Amino acid sequence: MSGGRAGEFELIERFRRLLPRPPREIVIGPGDDCAAVAVEPDRLLLLTCDALVEGRHFTRGTLDAEALGRRLAAVNLSDIAAMGGEPRHAVLSLVLPPDAAEAWAEGLVRGAAAELGDFGAWLVGGNLASTAGGIVVDLTLCGAVERKRVLRRSGARVGDVLLVTGQLGASAIGQRLLATGNRTLAERYPDAVSAHLRPRPRVREGRAIALAGGATAMIDVSDGLASDLLHLCHESGVGAEIEIAALPIASATREAARELGLSVEPLVLGGGEDYELLLTAPEAAADALGRRVRETTGTPLTRVGRITEAAAGASWLDAAGRRSPLTASGWDHFRAEGQRGS
Amino acid sequence: MSGGRAGEFELIERFRRLLPRPPREIVIGPGDDCAAVAVEPDRLLLLTCDALVEGRHFTRGTLDAEALGRRLAAVNLSDIAAMGGEPRHAVLSLVLPPDAAEAWAEGLVRGAAAELGDFGAWLVGGNLASTAGGIVVDLTLCGAVERKRVLRRSGARVGDVLLVTGQLGASAIGQRLLATGNRTLAERYPDAVSAHLRPRPRVREGRAIALAGGATAMIDVSDGLASDLLHLCHESGVGAEIEIAALPIASATREAARELGLSVEPLVLGGGEDYELLLTAPEAAADALGRRVRETTGTPLTRVGRITEAAAGASWLDAAGRRSPLTASGWDHFRAEGQRGS
Numbered sequence: 001m002s003g004g005r006a007g008e009f010e011l012i013e014r015f016r017r018l019l020p021r022p023p024r025e026i027v028i029g030p031g032d033d034c035a036a037v038a039v040e041p042d043r044l045l046l047l048t049c050d051a052l053v054e055g056r057h058f059t060r061g062t063l064d065a066e067a068l069g070r071r072l073a074a075v076n077l078s079d080i081a082a083m084g085g086e087p088r089h090a091v092l093s094l095v096l097p098p099d100a101a102e103a104w105a106e107g108l109v110r111g112a113a114a115e116l117g118d119f120g121a122w123l124v125g126g127n128l129a130s131t132a133g134g135i136v137v138d139l140t141l142c143g144a145v146e147r148k149r150v151l152r153r154s155g156a157r158v159g160d161v162l163l164v165t166g167q168l169g170a171s172a173i174g175q176r177l178l179a180t181g182n183r184t185l186a187e188r189y190p191d192a193v194s195a196h197l198r199p200r201p202r203v204r205e206g207r208a209i210a211l212a213g214g215a216t217a218m219i220d221v222s223d224g225l226a227s228d229l230l231h232l233c234h235e236s237g238v239g240a241e242i243e244i245a246a247l248p249i250a251s252a253t254r255e256a257a258r259e260l261g262l263s264v265e266p267l268v269l270g271g272g273e274d275y276e277l278l279l280t281a282p283e284a285a286a287d288a289l290g291r292r293v294r295e296t297t298g299t300p301l302t303r304v305g306r307i308t309e310a311a312a313g314a315s316w317l318d319a320a321g322r323r324s325p326l327t328a329s330g331w332d333h334f335r336a337e338g339q340r341g342s
Numbered sequence: 343m344s345g346g347r348a349g350e351f352e353l354i355e356r357f358r359r360l361l362p363r364p365p366r367e368i369v370i371g372p373g374d375d376c377a378a379v380a381v382e383p384d385r386l387l388l389l390t391c392d393a394l395v396e397g398r399h400f401t402r403g404t405l406d407a408e409a410l411g412r413r414l415a416a417v418n419l420s421d422i423a424a425m426g427g428e429p430r431h432a433v434l435s436l437v438l439p440p441d442a443a444e445a446w447a448e449g450l451v452r453g454a455a456a457e458l459g460d461f462g463a464w465l466v467g468g469n470l471a472s473t474a475g476g477i478v479v480d481l482t483l484c485g486a487v488e489r490k491r492v493l494r495r496s497g498a499r500v501g502d503v504l505l506v507t508g509q510l511g512a513s514a515i516g517q518r519l520l521a522t523g524n525r526t527l528a529e530r531y532p533d534a535v536s537a538h539l540r541p542r543p544r545v546r547e548g549r550a551i552a553l554a555g556g557a558t559a560m561i562d563v564s565d566g567l568a569s570d571l572l573h574l575c576h577e578s579g580v581g582a583e584i585e586i587a588a589l590p591i592a593s594a595t596r597e598a599a600r601e602l603g604l605s606v607e608p609l610v611l612g613g614g615e616d617y618e619l620l621l622t623a624p625e626a627a628a629d630a631l632g633r634r635v636r637e638t639t640g641t642p643l644t645r646v647g648r649i650t651e652a653a654a655g656a657s658w659l660d661a662a663g664r665r666s667p668l669t670a671s672g673w674d675h676f677r678a679e680g681q682r683g684s
Binding site: 015018019020022023026028029030032034035037039040045047048049050051052053054055056057088089091092093095106109110113117122123124125126127129130131132133134136138140142144 | 357360361362364365368370371372374376377379381382387389390391392393394395396397398399430431433434435437448451452455459464465466467468469471472473474475476478480482484486
C-alpha cells in the first residue's frame with residue numbers, strides 16, 4: 001500500500017498481518033509504492049491506487065476539475081515512477097454528490113486522461129457512484145517493469161548514497177504563495193505556483209534510473225522527505241542521515257520563502273508534495289548514475305545524505321554539522337529545533 | 343465503465359467521446375463490465391472497479407465490515423465473471439472518517455481478502471485516505487481471459503436465445519424480509535436473506551460459459567434484469583423480449599414474497615442485485631452450453647427470452663403473452679402495468 005498519511009503506515013503494517021500469505025507470483029505486496037505481480041516470466045505488473053477527497057485534498061473552489069484530474073493521475077504516475085516502471089492503463093472511480101455538475105466530472109476525466117497520456121498511459125474504464133457526502137475520486141494505475149530492474153523501498157544498503165531528483169520545496173512555497181491571496185506576489189514565482197498546482201511526476205526519470213542500473217532502492221517524495229525516507233529506512237532495515245545544506249532548492253524558491261518569512265527546509269522535510277524521487281545507490285555507482293539520468297532526462301540527481309546502520313537511526317545534520325533525530329512528524333520537530341537553534 | 347446507476351450510462355457515453363482514440367492494445371474500453379487490454383499475445387488483462395458508499399450502498403448499522411468487504415469484492419468479481427475471465431489481483435482504496443474504528447477497517451480488509459480468496463484472487467495493495475464525510479471503499483480488480491474467449495456485451499445477434507444463470511429475486515426479497523425487522527419471518531427464508539447479505543458472484547459459471555464456447559454476449563445482472571438487458575441490447579445493436587413466466591425464481595422466494603404481499607417479477611426486472619449472469623447464444627448452441635455449465639458448476643442456465651431486431655425494441659411478455667415495452671425504470675412501469683392488468 002502506498003503513502004504514509006497519519007496512521008496509515010501503522011494500519012498498513014496491521015493489514016499485512018491480516019492478509020493470508022500470498023502466492024509466489026505476488027512479488028511485492030502491501031508496503032511499497034506499488035504492488036508487483038509476476039504475470040509474465042520477465043516482467044512485473046505494477047498496481048497502485050490513490051484517492052483524492054474533497055475537503056481533505058482539495059476544494060472545488062481552489063483547484064479546477066481538470067487540474068484535479070491531472071493531479072490524481074500524477075500522484076499515481078509518481079508511484080509507478082518510484083518502482084522504475086512504465087505506466088500503462090488506469091481505471092477511474094468517481095464518487096459524486098448531486099451538486100457536482102456534469103461539466104465538473106468531464107473536466108476531471110479530461111485532466112486525468114491528458115496527464116496519463118503525457119506519460120504514455122491510458123484511461124481504459126471506471127465507475128461512477130453517487131454520494132450524499134463530498135467528492136471522492138480514486139484512480140488505479142497499472143504499469144510494467146522488467147523483473148530484474150524493479151526498484152523497491154527495501155534495497156538500500158549501509159554506505160549507500162542518498163540521492164534526490166530535481167528540486168525540492170517549490171510546491172510547498174507555491175501553496176503558501178497562493179494562500180496569501182496576493183496575486184501579484186504569486187505571479188512573480190510561476191515555477192513555485194505551478195509546482196503546487198500541477199506537480200509533474202518523475203516518470204521519465206524513474207525509468208531512466210531503472211534502465212541505468214546501480215540504484216538499490218527508490219521511493220517517491222509525496223509525504224515529505226522525512227516521512228518517505230523513514231519508510232525507505234524501515235523497509236530496508238537501515239538508518240540514514242540527511243544534510244540539510246545539501247537539499248536542492250531553487251534560488252527562486254528560497255527567494256519566495258524569504259518574502260513569505262518562511263524557511264524552506266522544514267517544509268521539505270515535513271511535507272511539500274514534491275513528487276521527486278528519493279533513491280539510494282552505492283558510492284561507486286552514484287556519479288555514473290547521476291550523469292546517465294541527466295543525459296537522458298535533463299534532470300539532475302543531487303546527493304543529500306547517506307545510508308547508515310539501523311542502530312544509528314535516522315537523523316539530519318544542519319549546516320554547522322549538528323545532528324538531530326529525524327521523525328515522521330519532522331516538520332514540527334525541525335521547526336522547534338530550528339527556533340531553539342536560531 | 344461498469345454499472346448502470348441512474349445517469350451513469352449517459353455520463354459514460356459522454357466520457358467515451360471525451361477520451362482520445364485508444365491505441366490498439368486496448369481491446370475493450372469504457373462501456374463493458376471490464377476494460378480489456380492485450381498485454382500478452384493471446385490473453386487479455388481485464389480491469390474493473392466498483393465503489394461502495396456509506397449512506398448510499400450501506401450503513402454501518404445494517405452490514406458488518408466483513409460482510410461489506412465480501413460484498414465489495416463480490417461486485418467486482420461479478421464483473422470479471424461477466425467477461426468469462428479469471429480474477430487475479432486487487433487493490434483496495436479506503437476513505438475513512440475518524441470515527442471509523444480500526445477494527446472496522448480490519449474487518450473490511452479481512453472480508454474482501456476472504457471473498458477474493460474464495461475465487462482464487464488476491465488483495466495485493468491499496469491506499470488509505472481520511473475524510474470528514476462518510477466511508478467510501480473502492481476496489482479495483484484485475485483478471486485475465488483468453489483473447490478468443492472473452493465475452494463482451496456487444497456480441498448478441500438476432501435470433502439468439504437469452505439465458506440466465508441460477509435463480510433471480512432472492513436478494514430483493516431477502517432485503518425486504520430484513521427491512522420488516524421481523525426476525526422470525528426472516529429466519530424462515532435463510533436463502534433469500536443470505537442472497538442479500540452475501541451475494542455470490544458467478545465466477546465459476548462465467549468461466550465455464552467462456553470455456554464451453556457458444557455464448558455470444560454476457561453481462562452481470564447487478565442493476566436489475568431490465569436495465570442490464572437494455573445495456574446488452576444497446577451495445578449489441580439489437581432488441582430483445584423477455585418472458586416473465588420463464589424467469590427462474592425459487593419457490594421459497596415466491597413464498598416469502600407472498601407473505602410480504604409482493605410480486606417478485608417487478609423486483610427482478612427493476613433491481614434486485616442478483617449478480618447472476620445474463621447471456622446470449624444461438625439457438626443451436628444453447629442446450630449444449632446449458633448442459634455443459636450445469637455439469638461443470640451445478641448451476642442451471644434458464645431460457646428467459648430471445649434477441650430480436652433492434653427496430654422491435656426491448657419488451658416483456660406476461661404469462662398471457664401480452665407484450666409491454668421494457669424500460670430501464672422497469673420497476674415502476676411493470677408495477678403500473680401489473681396493477682392495470684390485474
